Amino acid sequence: MAEAGRIILNTTFLPSLHSLHKTHRKVAYSQPFLHKRHPAIQCSISTSSDTKAAAKVSETVPWGCDIDSVENAEALQKWLSDSGLPPQKMAIQKVEVGERGLIALKNIRKGEMLLFVPPSLVIDADSEWSCPEAGEVLKQYSVPDWPLLATYLISEASFEKSSRWSNYISALPRQPYSLLYWTRAELDTYLEASRIRERAIERITNVYWNVWIKLFLLFIYNDLRLRIFSKHPHLFPEEVFNMESFKWSFGILFSRLVRLPSMDGRVALVPWADMLNHSCEVETFLDYDKSSKGVVFTTDRPYQPGEQVFISYGRKSNGELLLSYGFVPREGTNPSDSVELSLSLKKSDKCYKEKLEALKKHGLSASQCYPLQVTGWPLELMAYAYLAVSPPSMSRQFEEMAAAASNKTTTNKNIAYPDIEEQALQFILDSCESSISKYTKFLQASGSMDLDVTSPKQLNRRLFLKQLAVDLCNSESRILFRAQYVLRRRLRDIRSGELRGLKIFSGFRNFFG
Numbered sequence: 001m002a003e004a005g006r007i008i009l010n011t012t013f014l015p016s017l018h019s020l021h022k023t024h025r026k027v028a029y030s031q032p033f034l035h036k037r038h039p040a041i042q043c044s045i046s047t048s049s050d051t052k053a054a055a056k057v058s059e060t061v062p063w064g065c066d067i068d069s070v071e072n073a074e075a076l077q078k079w080l081s082d083s084g085l086p087p088q089k090m091a092i093q094k095v096e097v098g099e100r101g102l103i104a105l106k107n108i109r110k111g112e113m114l115l116f117v118p119p120s121l122v123i124d125a126d127s128e129w130s131c132p133e134a135g136e137v138l139k140q141y142s143v144p145d146w147p148l149l150a151t152y153l154i155s156e157a158s159f160e161k162s163s164r165w166s167n168y169i170s171a172l173p174r175q176p177y178s179l180l181y182w183t184r185a186e187l188d189t190y191l192e193a194s195r196i197r198e199r200a201i202e203r204i205t206n207v208y209w210n211v212w213i214k215l216f217l218l219f220i221y222n223d224l225r226l227r228i229f230s231k232h233p234h235l236f237p238e239e240v241f242n243m244e245s246f247k248w249s250f251g252i253l254f255s256r257l258v259r260l261p262s263m264d265g266r267v268a269l270v271p272w273a274d275m276l277n278h279s280c281e282v283e284t285f286l287d288y289d290k291s292s293k294g295v296v297f298t299t300d301r302p303y304q305p306g307e308q309v310f311i312s313y314g315r316k317s318n319g320e321l322l323l324s325y326g327f328v329p330r331e332g333t334n335p336s337d338s339v340e341l342s343l344s345l346k347k348s349d350k351c352y353k354e355k356l357e358a359l360k361k362h363g364l365s366a367s368q369c370y371p372l373q374v375t376g377w378p379l380e381l382m383a384y385a386y387l388a389v390s391p392p393s394m395s396r397q398f399e400e401m402a403a404a405a406s407n408k409t410t411t412n413k414n415i416a417y418p419d420i421e422e423q424a425l426q427f428i429l430d431s432c433e434s435s436i437s438k439y440t441k442f443l444q445a446s447g448s449m450d451l452d453v454t455s456p457k458q459l460n461r462r463l464f465l466k467q468l469a470v471d472l473c474n475s476e477s478r479i480l481f482r483a484q485y486v487l488r489r490r491l492r493d494i495r496s497g498e499l500r501g502l503k504i505f506s507g508f509r510n511f512f513g
């Protein structure tokens, strides 16, 4: 699950998950159906109509809370303290950035260690189930961590108060902010200009619509249903384990799961720590501290009482943050922001076949996306542009260009062909401008966009989604405008002959510096 692995919080902690298991508090387990389970909503799978999809959006699971509910978070805080969380220098509060977050109660120094969530309060693949038979069955089928945890969360949620995690689950958002909750129609309408739309559709596809089943076989609901749930309906009743409840649990995992790279990539939910919001201005992340035996992080700036404390979810673009976590940082605040620029070979190219063959040899295709940043772009992008514009007389260099265009090869990327440099830069500029025109069209239309709503609640949601889309488009188009400016200037210089022959553009990584 490379994609899922890429979007989880950037952190390394907990030396052994088996040690977590050992220290788990003993709980009185309930037998399936001795306790009444809370059914999740009934739903059917439909891909046929956008109207149906839009109607389904209001359906939510019957557990969790409103995304900004502080009452449930306070109950969580109390339960955590009673369950072994040591006194904290922070408290959960409503915040301006991120709905709820952790606020400093006292002065916090730079370099101070905070949190100390003990292993017994961490949820991972070894956590004990309120319905142990269900856990056993998933283990028998060797279900990987992501779908296992998704199923675990639903199972525990359905046991309501009899689950030891009921206070935690009650404080989780009923509808996490995630593109998973955007319908196909909403993605089409709001993210028309951004490449992130395709990524979002892929992700939704991964989780619900089975198109990438070969790649993510064990990670999707249908696979679990067909292979496991249908064979054990008494343990996994469909009124609890259905599309809607999986959408919720995957939404929770995408936005709150913490990676444990030092544990061979194992993953965990860390109550309390997962109340920390992301800031692009901090570098600190969650970790396991062997001496204090808890999940901690070390501040990289001081905080005064009342200030919100942040961690980093990793160096991600605004699009990636929207995709996984459902928010877009303020424009210009994210140094890791990037936009994907799509480049394609021209079908009319006399050497189309040869170029495509060379690309395929290096794992590339006729269309490739490369990330543009406000500070520059990868050398691979320039190599692809050289290949795309090179004439038949350069066919012997196709191989070298294709190799340099691939980030899978270690060959020299720093190639330069002064004779075709102008065409290559013009080729990139054309792609940039075609992308810019899509953004401009969207941003112009967004002012008068028909939100197509039938209720005030739906209006709020659509306004919120539209604002996210506008923020993303503004930040992505800002990068494209910067690239356009630099490319035009460079072309003007080349054309006016000032730079011709000087070959000073061999290193493009710091192109904008």
Ligand SMILES: C[S@@+](CC[C@H](N)C(=O)[O-])C[C@H]1O[C@@H](n2cnc3c(N)ncnc32)[C@H](O)[C@@H]1O
Binding pocket: 067, 097, 098, 099, 100, 101, 173, 176, 177, 255, 256, 274, 275, 276, 277, 278, 279, 324, 325, 326, 327, 328, 329
């Ligand atoms: C790990 S949770 C953090 C706690 C969360 N704010 C809550 O109330 O449960 C991640 C979620 O917090 C929100 N979030 C985190 N950082 C944010 C930020 N910088 N701006 C806006 N929302 C943010 C997003 O909704 C994200 O999906």
